[in-house]
Amino acid sequence: MLDLNRLKALHAVHVYGSVGAAAEALMVTPSAISQQIAKLERETGATLVERNGRGIRLTDAAGVLAEHAERILALVESAEADFQALRGAVVGRINVGAFPTAARGLLPKALVLLRKRHPELQAHLYELEPEVAMRKVVRGELDLVVAQDWMNQPLGVPEGLSRKTLFDDIADVALPADHPLAGRAEIELSELRDAGWISGSPGTICHEWLVYTLRSYDLEPEVVYWANEYDTQLALVEAGLGCAIVPRLGRCYVPDRVRMVPTLPRQIRRIWALWRTDAARRPAIRAAVDALSAVSRELIPGEQAEKVQAG
Numbered sequence: 001m002l003d004l005n006r007l008k009a010l011h012a013v014h015v016y017g018s019v020g021a022a023a024e025a026l027m028v029t030p031s032a033i034s035q036q037i038a039k040l041e042r043e044t045g046a047t048l049v050e051r052n053g054r055g056i057r058l059t060d061a062a063g064v065l066a067e068h069a070e071r072i073l074a075l076v077e078s079a080e081a082d083f084q085a086l087r088g089a090v091v092g093r094i095n096v097g098a099f100p101t102a103a104r105g106l107l108p109k110a111l112v113l114l115r116k117r118h119p120e121l122q123a124h125l126y127e128l129e130p131e132v133a134m135r136k137v138v139r140g141e142l143d144l145v146v147a148q149d150w151m152n153q154p155l156g157v158p159e160g161l162s163r164k165t166l167f168d169d170i171a172d173v174a175l176p177a178d179h180p181l182a183g184r185a186e187i188e189l190s191e192l193r194d195a196g197w198i199s200g201s202p203g204t205i206c207h208e209w210l211v212y213t214l215r216s217y218d219l220e221p222e223v224v225y226w227a228n229e230y231d232t233q234l235a236l237v238e239a240g241l242g243c244a245i246v247p248r249l250g251r252c253y254v255p256d257r258v259r260m261v262p263t264l265p266r267q268i269r270r271i272w273a274l275w276r277t278d279a280a281r282r283p284a285i286r287a288a289v290d291a292l293s294a295v296s297r298e299l300i301p302g303e304q305a306e307k308v309q310a311g
Helices: 003-017 019-026 030-044 060-087 099-106 107-117 131-136 207-215 230-238 285-301 301-311
Strands: 051-052 056-058 090-098 123-127 144-150 159-175 196-199 222-226 246-249 257-259 269-278
Touching: 003 030, 003 056, 003 060, 003 144, 019 030, 030 060, 056 060, 090 099, 090 107, 090 131, 090 285, 099 107, 099 123, 099 144, 107 123, 107 269, 107 285, 131 144, 131 159, 131 196, 131 269, 144 207, 159 230, 159 285, 196 207, 196 230, 196 246, 207 222, 222 269, 230 246, 257 269
Parallel strands: 090 123, 090 144, 196 222
Antiparallel strands: 051 056, 144 269, 159 246, 159 257, 159 269
């Protein structure tokens, strides 16, 4: 009988293209992957890998076996979900991915609540950008992901994933305290036509959103500093080097010489929980989503919390 762990190792090499990438995905060492495939070769009596320069290449036999492994592993996951749902016990392990500000501002309280409610469940957190985390959920490397999208740039959700809205996170403009508009109650982005901007690195969701949004106001943004951490962006604003748009979830603290001013219209990003639809019956998934929802309701006004809960 074929060993599931060995099939999983072969399937990971097939999906990711190398032993090293497969090991990273499965969170084991490359030597462990190689050993599993060597044992699988002995089990099947077939050659599964061949040398290809400094790496390896899967043989045709390995490709056929890997395709079967994908279906087998999916059936095993479905069976485990059904069995856990039947038992109703919130036990085992759950792997959660979250983008940085959610990992800092939302997950700590949610994980504490989850541990308190279900002490036999082991939750593991991985800080990842939404696109990476969603791919890992689809492939089964993560069980649940907390992702974001901006209201004017919806998140593309891969087929096979379910999602739940956690809350809407409002973003404000961060200005140096001596900026002419720093004392305003609200600001239209068009009023910042000559501003120098501080943004996340090109290619990140927040950078692409900022450029897209400002151009929708007929502004051509001049990004003068790039920093992915919002705390760093606020420090640059405090130094008078530019302005930034910072979500409220992303603020550990606001420096004394920085003023946060709401925008007209409001700039909003939606925070989601996503998981594989096939795994939705797992009590651990439902328990984790419930914990995230409970903590999220503490972060938003009561009226909005009721709306999110109903949705």
